[in-house]
Amino acid sequence: MGSKTMFKWPKQITNSLVVxxxxxxxxxxxxxxxxxSATAEYNNGFRHDxxxxxxxxxxxxxxxxFRTAEGMLERMKQENCKVTEEIFLTICRGYGRVHRPLDAIRVFHKMEGFLLRPTQKAYITILDILVEENHVKRAIGFYREMREVGIxxxxxSxxxxxxxxxxxxxxxxxxxxxFREMPNRGCxxxxxxxxxxxxGLCRLGKIGEAKELLKEMEQKGFSASVVTYTSLIHGLCQSNNLDEAIGFLEEMKRNDIEPNVFTYSSLMDGxxxxxxxxxxxxxLEVMVRKHHLPNMVTYSTLISGLCKEGKVREAVEILDRMRIQGLKPNAGLYGKIICGLCAAGNYQEAVNFIDEMVLGGISPNRASWSLHVRMHNMVVQGLCNNVDSPRAFQLYLCMRTRCISVEINTFDCLIKCxxxxxxxxxxxxxxxxxILDGCIPDEGIWNVVIPGLWDRKKVREATELLLAELRQKFIEAES
Structure with missing residues (x-):
């Protein structure tokens, strides 16, 4: 843990002072x-508890x-210090927090070596960690184990x-x-x-059953929470029942349940x-007035919807609002804007956004690779067709520098341009x-390049040499 520093302890050192x-x-x-340092005072009669x-x-x-923490457990055992279940559960919860459920189970089972019999609380702690980490089969097995030991x-639970x-x-x-058997089990x-x-029913698309349960819940005198309403609104939006989803938002207001950012985002998505x-x-404006800060999901939903309807100007404004809030757009958001601009024929502005991405350090990764390839090729082809060859060539060079794949149609557009x-x-x-990239030029490309070279004065000999070289590379690429 680092270099040790000695403390000057009073003659009468107590556990409460150390704490x-x-x-x-x-x-x-x-x-x-x-x-x-307090441990060094053992000779003077102090003992950690x-x-x-x-x-x-x-x-x-x-x-x-965690390793040091588990080592402390062994020190407690060696010093015959009382070890409580809660100390073990502290470590288990820590492992759960960092998504290491199997280590949580391992520490749980170490309690046996300390002559501790896990209580219901301990079993429930581990069960909850397993479920949160989507270890469903293991969680069900763990529940059975809990029942087998008599809990x-x-x-x-x-x-x-x-x-x-x-x-x-x-x-x-x-x-x-x-759920239906719970009353028979005394719960x-x-x-x-x-x-x-x-x-759960809403996530699985069983909206009808979910609504029936909501009615039953209210009949039993239970109030639905914002999470429950949000689940229903999200499920209804996913099944394209927008009017009913808006109806549930109004019902929340009547019941004095304040929607949260997830409620608004779900409805906006629909x-x-x-x-x-x-x-x-x-x-969005209602949400902001109620002091709910939009998140990445909110902004992504709006940008996607606006671009889909051809409202690229509004989408760019939303992107600006997002940046003002301190949120950094990702490749996916830039991709939506760029594709929207390309659809509107604004290729010069689209390439500006690509430049902005590069300056912002957004590079292709495994998840975004195909998106970067699609964006760059789309913009280069658009610039060529709109006779902006300098920008097209500049972006083409950027693609090669960043190892972004150039499609055969992009090569075709550039050469013809x-x-x-x-x-x-x-x-x-x-x-x-x-040809070096392994793309085979078709007849149309050759028909554009060769006459152009042939018609130039005093270049016939150079052209023949170039053609011979290109044919050789073409043969090598085919083999």
Missing amino acids: QLIKAEKDVHKAFNMFD HETFGLMISRLVTVNQ QPSVV LNILIKALCKNRETVDSALRI QPDSYTYGTLIN LCKGGHSSQAMEL FCKRGDLHKAARILEEM
């Missing part, structure tokens, strides 16, 4: 050194020092199990069956149970997909690079 000092120290490394050990383990877990089901079963279409019926469903089922981007823009302008030097260069 106080460790809590006050913001730097975890220094806190650990302080803990070790489960409280000082537990606090230090908690501090270590917050900075993901009775509770509303909390059954809610977590239902949540796990709601994640897949194949198991959602089992979730509903457990009455609560608002969380209903909300979990409604959310409006944009239905070709109602103007209504989505109005909803420069031949028409009489710049046969660039045309020949691009043709040569085309």
Whole structure:
């Protein structure tokens, strides 16, 4: 953990003093050194107890020092210090936070070596971690293990199990069956149970069943939460039931339930997909007036919808609002704007956005590679067809520098564009690079290049040499 610093302790050192000092120290490394310095006082009669050990383990877990934290457990065992279940669960929750559920299970099972029998709380903690990390089969097996050791089901454990079963279409019926059997097991469903089922049914497209559960929930005297309403609104938008989705938004207002950013974003998504981007823009203004900051999903939804309807100017304005808010556009958002500009024939502005992407450090990766290829080739071809050969050639060179694939149609447009302008030097260069890239020129390209070269004065000999070289490269590319 770093170099040790010795502290000057008073003659009468107490555990409460050590706890106080460790809590006050913001730097975890220094806190650990302080803990070790207190350990050096063992000869003077001081001993760490489960409280000082537990606090230090908690501090270590917050900075993901899991190995050191687990080592502290062994120190507690060697020093015959009481180890509580909560100390183990602190480490388990830490592993869950960093998406390491299998390590959480491993630490859970280490309790046996400390003569600790896990309680219902411990089992529920691990069960929840497994479900959150989508380890559904393992979670169901873990629940069975919990039942086998004699731990009775509770509303909390059954809610977590239902949540796990709601994640897949194949198991959602089992979730509903457990829900109906809960009263027979002495566990009455609560608002969380209903909300979990409604959310799961909506995600799986079972909107009718979800609405029936909402009615039942209200009849039982439970109030739906903003999350439950948002699930229904999102599900209805996905199934193109916009009027009903808007109706649920109005119902939320009548019930004094404040929509959140996800509620508004879900409804905006439905409006944009239905070709109602103007209504989505109005909803954005309502959302902002209520002090809900739009997120990346909100902006992406609006930009996509506006571009789809050909409202590229408005989409660019939304992009500007997003940047003012401090959010950085990604390749996907730039792609929507660029494609919209290309569809409107604004290739010069489209290439400006590509330049902006490059300056912003947005480079192709595995996920965005095909998008970058499509964008760049589309803009180069558009610039060629709009007789802006300098910008087209500049972007072409940028593509080659950044190793973005050049499509055969892009080579074709560039060569024909420069031949028409009489710049046969660039045309020949691009043709040569085309063959080097493994693209085979068709008859149309040769018919444009060869007459252009042949008609030039005093170039017949040079042309014959070039043709011989190109044919050789052409043969090599074919083989």
